[in-house]
Amino acid sequence: MGISEVREYDCWLQGRGQNQFSDALKNCLSRIVVKEDCLVVKQAALELQRGLKRMFGVDAAITDTIQKPCTVVGTATAVSELTGKTVSCDRAEGFCIEIGDELSVVAGADCNGTLYGAFRLLMELAKGAGTGFSLEDAPRSGIRMINHWDNLDGTIERGYAGPSLFYKDDKIDYDPQRIEDYARLLASIGINCLSINNVNVRKTAKLLITEQFLPDVAKLADIFRPFGIRLMLSINFGAPYSFGDLDTADPLDPRVGEWWAKRADLVYKYIPDLAGFLVKADSEGEAGPFQYGRDHADGANMLAKALKPHNGTVIWRCFVYNCTQDWRDQTQDRACAAYDHFMPLDGRFDDNVILQIKHGPYDFQVREPVTPLFGALKKTRHLIEFQITQEYTGHQIDVCFLPYMWQDVYHFDTKHGENSTIGGMMGNRISGAVAVGSVGRDENWTGNTLSQANWFGFGRLAWNPDLTAEEIADEWVKLTFGLDPEVDAAVNKILMMSYPTYENYNAPFGVCFMVTRSLHYGPDIEGYEYSRWGTYHRANWEAVGVDRTPSGTNYTGQYAPENAAMFADLATCPENLMLFFHRVPYSYVMKNGKNLLQNIYDTHFKGVEQVEEIIRTWEGIQDKIGSAVYASVRERMGRQLTNAIEWRDVVNTYFHRHTGIPDEQGRKIYD
Numbered sequence: 001m002g003i004s005e006v007r008e009y010d011c012w013l014q015g016r017g018q019n020q021f022s023d024a025l026k027n028c029l030s031r032i033v034v035k036e037d038c039l040v041v042k043q044a045a046l047e048l049q050r051g052l053k054r055m056f057g058v059d060a061a062i063t064d065t066i067q068k069p070c071t072v073v074g075t076a077t078a079v080s081e082l083t084g085k086t087v088s089c090d091r092a093e094g095f096c097i098e099i100g101d102e103l104s105v106v107a108g109a110d111c112n113g114t115l116y117g118a119f120r121l122l123m124e125l126a127k128g129a130g131t132g133f134s135l136e137d138a139p140r141s142g143i144r145m146i147n148h149w150d151n152l153d154g155t156i157e158r159g160y161a162g163p164s165l166f167y168k169d170d171k172i173d174y175d176p177q178r179i180e181d182y183a184r185l186l187a188s189i190g191i192n193c194l195s196i197n198n199v200n201v202r203k204t205a206k207l208l209i210t211e212q213f214l215p216d217v218a219k220l221a222d223i224f225r226p227f228g229i230r231l232m233l234s235i236n237f238g239a240p241y242s243f244g245d246l247d248t249a250d251p252l253d254p255r256v257g258e259w260w261a262k263r264a265d266l267v268y269k270y271i272p273d274l275a276g277f278l279v280k281a282d283s284e285g286e287a288g289p290f291q292y293g294r295d296h297a298d299g300a301n302m303l304a305k306a307l308k309p310h311n312g313t314v315i316w317r318c319f320v321y322n323c324t325q326d327w328r329d330q331t332q333d334r335a336c337a338a339y340d341h342f343m344p345l346d347g348r349f350d351d352n353v354i355l356q357i358k359h360g361p362y363d364f365q366v367r368e369p370v371t372p373l374f375g376a377l378k379k380t381r382h383l384i385e386f387q388i389t390q391e392y393t394g395h396q397i398d399v400c401f402l403p404y405m406w407q408d409v410y411h412f413d414t415k416h417g418e419n420s421t422i423g424g425m426m427g428n429r430i431s432g433a434v435a436v437g438s439v440g441r442d443e444n445w446t447g448n449t450l451s452q453a454n455w456f457g458f459g460r461l462a463w464n465p466d467l468t469a470e471e472i473a474d475e476w477v478k479l480t481f482g483l484d485p486e487v488d489a490a491v492n493k494i495l496m497m498s499y500p501t502y503e504n505y506n507a508p509f510g511v512c513f514m515v516t517r518s519l520h521y522g523p524d525i526e527g528y529e530y531s532r533w534g535t536y537h538r539a540n541w542e543a544v545g546v547d548r549t550p551s552g553t554n555y556t557g558q559y560a561p562e563n564a565a566m567f568a569d570l571a572t573c574p575e576n577l578m579l580f581f582h583r584v585p586y587s588y589v590m591k592n593g594k595n596l597l598q599n600i601y602d603t604h605f606k607g608v609e610q611v612e613e614i615i616r617t618w619e620g621i622q623d624k625i626g627s628a629v630y631a632s633v634r635e636r637m638g639r640q641l642t643n644a645i646e647w648r649d650v651v652n653t654y655f656h657r658h659t660g661i662p663d664e665q666g667r668k669i670y671d
């Protein structure tokens, strides 16, 4: 059989592996029985039919008449009635699937669960499941969302995969088939909510909540609805005056509350099931309640009251800090901002307000500690925010498998009460997971085809935070590249070594910002060192890192006592975060017996060697994966190697110039 090309557009819904079903199983799958009026359940049947054809070449008919052999699709109640067999799966949005020659079943706890069951059946078949297979599963959290940072002009803030899927030339302009395919891929990994415009709501984007755009937003919502996906709109807190007829946006001014209440009535007339508004306020220059001496709760609650009659939710982002910091003042610390702003407000928010908190206190750096708000907030619903788009992790040029780091976030123990890891709190103390999306109009959605694994991985972890990076990589590789053991081993190796590789040549030991300003690709060691953004490493001739212990900014004090002590003590602070928490002399001897300076040199030399190994590994499977995907990824790996070499040489030269100390192995460091 010839090498079938990896169809990059289909992502993980390829079915390249298991396409030799037994005749009995093929007959059973070829008759799909569904008898329910729910839009999403009907879509589940259609997706099963589409997937069987596109992934496995099996033609299936859809009927409402039960006749074995057949595959019954529906909510558990309906399936039990149709089959006379009691099927029970009662966890929200959960499913149970069974594969049999006479009778296969896709049963959902509800409509969404049925859809997720249909996609899971297709994926399990693609991984080789056959007769006798059964699985019951349900998402840990109720909110599994992606944020688009798409602008109305078609650009995407921090986007690296082509123009926006939704907008062009200040209009909503899209290919309906592409949007349906996008909804399909999102639902197949359990995403149930999508905000469709940039949180920096500027220029025309402010008008998305007006009749100029609402009819088209409604049409978009119609495409996502059968896939169980509700939309959110990012709004500009200053809208009442920036395009409205008021002269204020003061949340305590009754006129403002009325203005938003009317606005909400209009929006929900067009999109009755809109999930709500996403808000970035008083952050990086965006309008907000601070302008009027009000706090975040005043601002969020005013909006929440406007949405309440429509069952809408306000998601209020906590990415706020005083972005006019003075690098001379070492008492200021941007890392403290989220906790300082929001802990005092715990319990002040209405029940339809949910805070959205970045997983780290800074800004999606290669490695950050987990934000101390998690576990500390007791009376406020909140989400954890990740970034799939690779703003600081290689712009989807460099391969960098993010679940490798995300699993460390989910495993972090906040030491607040019982079951206090982030993963353990998902679905109870943490209401869900959200991420900044990474897709654009590129044929492969994500620029680098291997970056699809990050999009896939976010969805899988939002569904089940106990999954390991290895499990996610292995599943994505099988679903995308098929079941050839040599190909699987090679791509798994590349994914699993890619994060340590990137961290080695980019920003090891939690040093954070050394990227070029505003672009955030490539090195500029002091690019942010004197900026107003509070993003410093303070390297000099003897030491590097920021003292965030009680003798410094006391950021460590925001953690639960056990973690505060652990981070504050250089001996117990994890070495991969030590420059985030401590100012460390270059002479400091690390656990591997070498001093910090030599470890800086070693990590950067090693990072380049690891990229070369990644390239060799990819080249080794060239004749097994089809020329298109091979070439597109190999081209990016070439650029990644250039980037890694630049990081190695710029960083090593910087620290060599600052210290005058050469590499112990005498390797080349340029002066």
Ligand code: GCW
Pocket (backbone or CB within 6 Å): 149, 157, 158, 199, 200, 280, 319, 363, 364, 391
């Ligand atoms: O990560 C930073 C980005 C900004 C982004 C901001 C945020 C949307 O550099 O581009 O703005 O954070 O999260 O609001």
